Amino acid sequence: MSTDYNHIFNQHWAIYQKILQHDYMGHQAVFGLLEASLVKGFSNRQLDLLDIGCGDAQTLGSFLKTSNIRSYTGIDLSKEALELVPNNVGALNCDIGLMNMDFVAAIDQLVEDKTGQFDVIFSGFALHHVQDDTKALLFAKIKQLLKPHGRFYLIDVYQQEGESRAAYLDRYLAPTLTHWHALDEQETDLLNVHVRSSDYPSTRTRLIKMAHEAGFATCECLLEDPVHSNILLSMGK
Ligand SMILES: C[S@@+](CC[C@H](N)C(=O)[O-])C[C@H]1O[C@@H](n2cnc3c(N)ncnc32)[C@H](O)[C@@H]1O
Structure with a gap:
């Protein structure tokens, strides 16, 4: 499994770097709101x-540079991506733990081991790789891994209410064909194939319903950006 993801990493990471560099997916705005919420909600902690x-x-x-991070634990299937993590979180001067595993299995393991409770659990542009039934199970387990005051922040792509997956994919991918000029033809093709085969976004309503069914007392939508199709939810126990 991890071998596949290393292959994907090699093929796709250069593309993702260009997407970040040109802010095609709107990372700057949504991560900026996450940063502000962390500073406001967790000052002095x-x-x-x-x-x-x-x-x-x-x-x-x-x-995360404006937050006080004591420990950072990252889960990813790509070993090569994880090798870059210490460099990217090094400035935070925190303990670093890395789990090179499928996130479903890793979360099961963390719940079973009872090894850690977290103040903040975050997932960015990753959970749309699993379908809603798996997301719902993950939400319930994530809640168990949070400290009483903890929050789960989810940044991900989302589908419009009543929109089919096929219609979402056509709409989401249209600007990659017309406006994402930094990607060459081969990169655009690779991206389109990857998104069409791997993306299963939920709607805002479904995500909020999943949060409540998982037992979260609150689920605030801090951003819904229809241009980039991304959403930021903040869930608390
Ligand atoms: C689009 S990248 C997002 C990276 C980063 N979170 C961000 O916000 O920029 C999605 C990441 O999810 C990882 N991923 C996808 N499915 C996974 C799974 N089932 N288990 C663990 N990692 C997975 C991929 O390897 C990839 O690194």
Whole structure:
């Protein structure tokens, strides 16, 4: 499984770097709101943070500099991405733990081991790789891994209400064909194939319903960006 993801890493990471560089997916705005919420909600507190589907932690690492991070734990299938994490979170001067595993299995393991409770659990642009039934199970387990005051922040792509997956994919991918000029033809093709085969976004309503069914007392939508199709939810126990 991890071999596949190393292959994907090699093929796709250069593309993701260009997407970040040109802010095609709107990372700057949504991570900026996450940063502000962390500063407001957790001032004067040292944070144990879990990052689900962390990749190389490049973007999150740069938006955590205003928080007081005691420990950072990252989960990702790509070993090569994880090798870059220490460099990207090094400036935070925190303990670093890395789990090179499928995030479903890793979260099961953390729940079973009862080894860690987190102040902040974060997932950025990763959970849309699993379908809603798996997301719902993950939400319930994530809640068990949070300290009483902890919050689960989810940044991900989302589908419009009543929109089919096929319609979402056509709409989401249209600007990659017309406006994402930094990607060459081969990169655009690779991206389109990857998104069409791997993305299963939920709607805002479904995500909020899943949060409540998992037992979260609150689920605030801090951003819904229809242009980039991304959403930021903050869930508390
Ligand atoms: C688009 S990248 C997002 C990286 C980073 N979180 C960010 O916000 O920029 C998605 C990441 O999720 C990881 N991923 C996808 N499915 C996974 C799974 N089932 N278990 C663990 N990692 C997974 C991929 O390897 C990739 O690094």
